[in-house]
Amino acid sequence: MASSSSDKNSILVVVAGRPYPLRVEAQEEGDVRALVKEINERFNDFQVKFSDRDTQDCLVMTLLTYADELRSARNLADTSLDGELAHRLKALDAIVEGML
Template structure:
């Protein structure tokens, strides 16, 4: 698939982008998440400066990303350990025959 031109609005600023067609929906959803988070911060905190709101969004999503990466690492380690245990059981089972 090819590239398309789209316009994304984030924090009341329009950004023209060229994106792969298969990424368009993801990018639009990401922009919506950012704008929804900015709206939430505007309603719940006494912050009105767009730069501060964007910084708070970046911090929120960076923290979420780090937490998700950590969870994946822990889960990968647990799966690796289970596979190792299963491999040992199978090796023991077939070596006794």
């Protein structure tokens, strides 16, 4: 059953210093915010490690790191989509969908 728009919260997240409005399921808001925090931490690590690179380069390196992890996780995930891994993948998917 598809959830109605009333089940979604409008939130504003900041990734790499830029704000992005998202609509997320109410029960997933905390997970999305935690994932954004993790993304920003990884992005900041790349900025420190590669101070000669611009913001876009560091953001792409962050994206590629997550894409590789997502690909690996999908290869390992069972088809039932239960557990912590599936929950994190759904949160990441919500962020990506919100940015598109």
